[in-house]
Amino acid sequence: MSKCLLVYYSQGGTTSRIAESIAKGLRAAEHVVDLHNLKDGPAPDPGAYDVLGLGTPVYYFRPPFIVTDHLNSLPDLLGKPFFVYVVYGTDCGDAGNIVRRALERKGGKEIGYSRYFGADYFFGYLKRGYLFSPDHPKLDEIARAEVYGREITARLGGREYRKAEYDGPTHRVYRLERFLVNRLFVRQMYSRLFGVDHAKCNACGLCMKLCPTRNISGDKNGHPSWERNCILCFSCEMKCPKDAISSPVTWSLFQPFMIYNIRRASRDRRVEMVRVVHAHGHTRIVG
Numbered sequence: 001m002s003k004c005l006l007v008y009y010s011q012g013g014t015t016s017r018i019a020e021s022i023a024k025g026l027r028a029a030e031h032v033v034d035l036h037n038l039k040d041g042p043a044p045d046p047g048a049y050d051v052l053g054l055g056t057p058v059y060y061f062r063p064p065f066i067v068t069d070h071l072n073s074l075p076d077l078l079g080k081p082f083f084v085y086v087v088y089g090t091d092c093g094d095a096g097n098i099v100r101r102a103l104e105r106k107g108g109k110e111i112g113y114s115r116y117f118g119a120d121y122f123f124g125y126l127k128r129g130y131l132f133s134p135d136h137p138k139l140d141e142i143a144r145a146e147v148y149g150r151e152i153t154a155r156l157g158g159r160e161y162r163k164a165e166y167d168g169p170t171h172r173v174y175r176l177e178r179f180l181v182n183r184l185f186v187r188q189m190y191s192r193l194f195g196v197d198h199a200k201c202n203a204c205g206l207c208m209k210l211c212p213t214r215n216i217s218g219d220k221n222g223h224p225s226w227e228r229n230c231i232l233c234f235s236c237e238m239k240c241p242k243d244a245i246s247s248p249v250t251w252s253l254f255q256p257f258m259i260y261n262i263r264r265a266s267r268d269r270r271v272e273m274v275r276v277v278h279a280h281g282h283t284r285i286v287g
């Protein structure tokens with residue numbers, strides 16, 4: 001029996017559903033599994049665990065900054081076994097590669113890698129009327145995650161692991177997009193450009209509650225004010241019931257990229273898509 005720490009970040013709930021299913025597979029073999037969502041705060045010390053799991057959604061063809069920060073904070077893993085999974089809406093880019101290599105650089109030993117589709121609530125696409133991978137992960141993917149947990153168990157018991165291939169190179173346009181939302185630009189530029197329409201905002205505080213990095217505080221009237229630790233998840237703007245928040249997601253600079261991504265994903269037979277209308281914090285499927 002091993003003690004496993006499965007750390008993930010999940011804002012929309014898909015990465016956490018996969019985590020629970022992997023944990024079910026591991027627990028079937030009596031392993032003790034502690035789950036931790038990074039949006040609830042820093043993860044526990046990995047030193048007390050025999051095996052580490054890391055689950056990440058894909059943001060901008062890489063892991064979100066909240067996951068990279070966690071990886072950077074890890075101590076030397078001293079040969080500890082680890083497994084990774086990624087959840088993505090259209091194209092996982094380098095997210096899996098980045099996480100796997102980071103854990104290896106920390107001295108861990110890989111014993112598994114897997115990928116799943118998750119409903120893509122990227123606000124830039126929703127605003128244009130597109131929701132990719134709706135209803136994912138589906139039941140078969142949830143079941144596959146449980147099997148993955150059982151495979152991890154077998155490898156912990158000594159079964160040989162033939163290392164999974166690294167994901168292929170990220171398309172050059174996607175690499176450019178990733179560059180445009182690099183950390184420096186987010187800190188120095190985009191995070192300053194969130195704004196609130198005081199006439200519309202009713203100071204409900206939902207944006208502050210949802211922010212995964214606690215980057216939003218209330219001013220004296222309860223209206224939101226943004227600091228620099230933004231990960232560009234756009235949850236604040238997307239969920240605002242009064243549509244009071246604005247951000248760089250609507251900048252015309254980004255519109256050609258949105259159109260390109262939507263066209264490319266729509267042509268990809270592996271990716272499902274539905275048309276939606278998004279307003280007042282809700283996404284409604286229309287076709």
Ligand SMILES: Cc1cc2nc3c(=O)[nH]c(=O)nc-3n(C[C@H](O)[C@H](O)[C@H](O)COP(=O)(O)O)c2cc1C
Nearest residue numbers: 011012013014015057058060061089090091118120
């Ligand atoms: C800000 C943001 C950026 C995203 N970027 C990508 C991306 O580059 N590629 C992709 O395939 N999916 C992308 N997605 C989709 C997420 O990876 C997917 O929805 C995932 O299931 C979200 O996980 P969660 O529900 O656990 O938060 C993005 C989603 C958001 C919110």
